[in-house]
Amino acid sequence: MKPRILFITGTDTGVGKTVLAALLVRHFRGRGISVGAFKPVCSGGRDDAETLHAALGGTLTLDEINPWHFRAAVSPLLAARAERRKVTLTQVVTAARRLQQRFPVLIVEGAGGLLSPLGEDFDSRDLIKALRAAPVVVAPNRLGAINQVLLTLAALPGSLAPKTQVVLMAPAKPDAASRGNLKFLREKLGPPRVHELPQINVSGPNQPVIKPLAALVKSLGG
Numbered sequence: 164m165k166p167r168i169l170f171i172t173g174t175d176t177g178v179g180k181t182v183l184a185a186l187l188v189r190h191f192r193g194r195g196i197s198v199g200a201f202k203p204v205c206s207g208g209r210d211d212a213e214t215l216h217a218a219l220g221g222t223l224t225l226d227e228i229n230p231w232h233f234r235a236a237v238s239p240l241l242a243a244r245a246e247r248r249k250v251t252l253t254q255v256v257t258a259a260r261r262l263q264q265r266f267p268v269l270i271v272e273g274a275g276g277l278l279s280p281l282g283e284d285f286d287s288r289d290l291i292k293a294l295r296a297a298p299v300v301v302a303p304n305r306l307g308a309i310n311q312v313l314l315t316l317a318a319l320p321g322s323l324a325p326k327t328q329v330v331l332m333a334p335a336k337p338d339a340a341s342r343g344n345l346k347f348l349r350e351k352l353g354p355p356r357v358h359e360l361p362q363i364n365v366s367g368p369n370q371p372v373i374k375p376l377a378a379l380v381k382s383l384g385g
């Protein structure tokens with residue numbers, strides 16, 4: 164795989180970005196590809212960074228994965244302000260570039276959705292542009308997902324939107340809405356750009372996700 168940054172964003176908070184990021188880390192490691200993970204800002208706990216830390220198996224420290232973390236369980240910008248601290252786009256890009264020099268593949272997880280404020284002067288969209296990262300949009304596959312996915316794609320720069328991959332997180336029990344979402348989005352965006360991952364335990368057996376993950380990585384360029 165050519166050196167690159169994959170940026171995991173989503174239609175909302177709590178939609179499965181960390182699950183996907185951790186699965187991708189394990190996928191690359193399983194294929195013997197050196198991979199790093201970066202969750203620049205966390206607020207209200209560092210669970211996401213800890214999940215990525217575990218997936219990496221000790222190749223990065225928690226502070227390398229997550230340099231900025233704030234106590235309040237609100238958006239990172241507001242949580243930082245509550246502690247009179249600041250994170251800027253330049254600082255985050257510098258930290259990401261440092262990791263990128265160490266790993267051919269770097270998986271970056273935003274916080275919240277694409278336009279949730281991460282710091283004083285940036286959101287995930289700004290970070291995707293600054294890093295020239297390949298975006299992956301995660302959405303829960305439930306009623307309403309079509310609109311949420313299309314809104315998120317529409318908010319990405321025109322040059323990136325056509326290359327962006329979409330990952331629908333399957334519900335515990337597929338229903339008419341989840342089946343319809345997958346079909347419609349594949350029709351609209353082209354089948355190779357829309358993926359669905361079944362529900363699994365990230366630390367458990369990954370058998371059901373092997374094929375969809377391999378297809379996603381292929382669509383991302385190898």
Ligand SMILES: [Mg+2]
Nearest residue numbers: 180181211272
């Ligand atoms: Mg997360």
